[in-house]
Amino acid sequence: MDVTVNRFLKILLAILFLAALIWVLIKLSNIITIFIIGALLAYILDPITSFLEYKGLTRMQATSLVFLALALFLFLFIYFFVPLVIDQVKVIQHSFSSGQGTEAIRRMERALKENIPLLKNANLDITTKINEAINHFSNSLFSLVGSLISLITTLVVIPFVVFFLLKDGRNIKKGLVSIIPNRYFEMTLNLLYKTDQQIGGYLRGQFFDAAIIGFLSIIALWILHVPYFLLIGTFAGLANMVPFVGPLTGAIVAILVVFLSNGTINQMIMVAAAFGIIQLLDNVLVQPLVVAGSVQMHPLIVLFAVIIGGQFWGIMGMFLAVPAAAVIKVLVVELYKMYLSFNTSS
Amino acid sequence: MKEDSLWTNIFRKQSSEETDTLNVLKKIPLFQDLSRRELRQLERILHQRTYKQNEVIFNEGQPGVGMYIIDSGEVHITLGPEKKVLAVLTKGDFFGEMALLLEAPRTASAIAAKPTKLYGFFQPDLFSILETFPRTGNKILLRLSQMIAERLRHSNLENQELRKKLNSLTKREH
Numbered sequence: 001m002d003v004t005v006n007r008f009l010k011i012l013l014a015i016l017f018l019a020a021l022i023w024v025l026i027k028l029s030n031i032i033t034i035f036i037i038g039a040l041l042a043y044i045l046d047p048i049t050s051f052l053e054y055k056g057l058t059r060m061q062a063t064s065l066v067f068l069a070l071a072l073f074l075f076l077f078i079y080f081f082v083p084l085v086i087d088q089v090k091v092i093q094h095s096f097s098s099g100q101g102t103e104a105i106r107r108m109e110r111a112l113k114e115n116i117p118l119l120k121n122a123n124l125d126i127t128t129k130i131n132e133a134i135n136h137f138s139n140s141l142f143s144l145v146g147s148l149i150s151l152i153t154t155l156v157v158i159p160f161v162v163f164f165l166l167k168d169g170r171n172i173k174k175g176l177v178s179i180i181p182n183r184y185f186e187m188t189l190n191l192l193y194k195t196d197q198q199i200g201g202y203l204r205g206q207f208f209d210a211a212i213i214g215f216l217s218i219i220a221l222w223i224l225h226v227p228y229f230l231l232i233g234t235f236a237g238l239a240n241m242v243p244f245v246g247p248l249t250g251a252i253v254a255i256l257v258v259f260l261s262n263g264t265i266n267q268m269i270m271v272a273a274a275f276g277i278i279q280l281l282d283n284v285l286v287q288p289l290v291v292a293g294s295v296q297m298h299p300l301i302v303l304f305a306v307i308i309g310g311q312f313w314g315i316m317g318m319f320l321a322v323p324a325a326a327v328i329k330v331l332v333v334e335l336y337k338m339y340l341s342f343n344t345s346s
Numbered sequence: 347m348k349e350d351s352l353w354t355n356i357f358r359k360q361s362s363e364e365t366d367t368l369n370v371l372k373k374i375p376l377f378q379d380l381s382r383r384e385l386r387q388l389e390r391i392l393h394q395r396t397y398k399q400n401e402v403i404f405n406e407g408q409p410g411v412g413m414y415i416i417d418s419g420e421v422h423i424t425l426g427p428e429k430k431v432l433a434v435l436t437k438g439d440f441f442g443e444m445a446l447l448l449e450a451p452r453t454a455s456a457i458a459a460k461p462t463k464l465y466g467f468f469q470p471d472l473f474s475i476l477e478t479f480p481r482t483g484n485k486i487l488l489r490l491s492q493m494i495a496e497r498l499r500h501s502n503l504e505n506q507e508l509r510k511k512l513n514s515l516t517k518r519e520h
Contacts, residue, residue: 054479178393190411193469341451
């Protein structure tokens with residue numbers, strides 16, 4: 001009798017503890033997200049710091065140098081890029097409120113109805129749908145940014161997290177590994193190493209790939225005089241992380257914008273060709289160089305991960321979904337391999 | 347009068363502990379070419395582990411990824427379910443170095459015969475030192491190859507001896 005009561009108490013305590021832990025995690029989810037973003041950035045920058053260390057700098061000097069370069073880049077980015085983006089967003093808002101945009105959409109609706117017989121009698125009502133979508137998008141943007149205070153906290157905390165994880169990450173990892181019981185220690189160390197090998201390549205590859213594609217898209221759209229080229233190019237770069245659908249979405253958005261801004265068919269074809277060439281360059285040159293040797297993710301898995309991430313955590317969830325899915329995949333595969341090799345040996 | 351242990355001893359102990367670790371590492375053939383600075387780089391990477399008496403360090407047949415160096419205590423290398431002791435290792439000895447190069451099942455078990463402190467040096471650590479401090483890494487790698495070449499030469503000689511004995515035995519049977 002006594003034993004069952006004890007057991008019951010233990011289970012109850014465990015459940016209470018778990019509930020408390022989940023409650024704390026949910027309450028701290030903002031801070032945890034900031035920490036995860038910082039950790040990801042530090043992880044992406046780690047090879048550069050290690051390279052500088054290999055060139056003879058101490059870890060502290062190497063980290064400071066990377067940080068200075070990053071600060072300079074961010075400063076230039078905010079100084080030149082952000083005002084341009086804000087201008088472009090203002091232009092979009094203006095064109096919608098003045099009815100210019102709505103007129104263009106009505107024109108598109110008419111053209112669609114005339115050219116596709118199936119839609120002749122359908123009530124498309126694209127204007128309302130686009131307005132809804134824009135509202136939804138700006139709402140989720142606001143929820144991402146949150147209040148000004150949390151924005152400032154984020155901007156201060158993320159660099160701190162990145163700096164210390166970059167400088168002391170190795171020692172922190174060693175400290176955490178030292179807590180692991182002797183029995184599982186060697187296995188865990190190996191698992192960490194293998195995960196790092198595959199995820200590191202994948203994440204850095206995706207990050208640099210997105211940056212290159214974004215940069216190329218911006219240049220191409222700028223040359224072709226597409227309005228809002230900065231916004232569309234950035235979007236195309238980010239969307240490129242989702243295979244197949246991403247690049248296509250980028251191209252469609254660009255063509256749509258050309259269409260809405262009274263562009264010629266010729267200009268639309270040129271934009272489509274530019275995106276085609278960028279994709280070709282990406283597949284032939286960039287992808288094999290930066291993504292090779294890392295974890296292979298099936299496009300379907302990436303797509304589902306992005307949808308699930310978006311469903312639960314909004315825009316931030318969409319960006320963090322791909323790395324999270326990669327980590328889970330490698331962990332499961334490696335754990336299974338280890339389970340097999342340990343089982344056959346004992 | 348009693349000495350103020352809080353201040354004087356702590357620093358003395360720390361520095362002597364550090365030199366002690368470096369001395370232990372310096373005696374390992376694998377690290378004997380390293381300078382003091384390089385040994386300190388290595389020490390930062392090594393994992394310090396403590397084992398209770400009779401605690402298993404690794405089991406025969408399990409996949410291994412690295413070597414252990416004994417800082418203090420005693421380790422028994424055993425074989426088979428009857429735990430036949432193959433070797434008794436003490437401070438400054440090392441074992442499992444083949445796993446640094448080859449991720450293969452352990453060929454024997456290692457058990458701490460006394461409370462033991464070990465330094466673990468694993469494949470990921472070797473790769474990381476090769477990337478960050480290639481000079482240090484190369485020195486370790488060169489030593490490792492020499493040790494393995496020496497072991498190969500030894501087993502070749504043994505192999506030849508055994509073959510000779512086998513030949514003479516088969517001749518005698520005929």
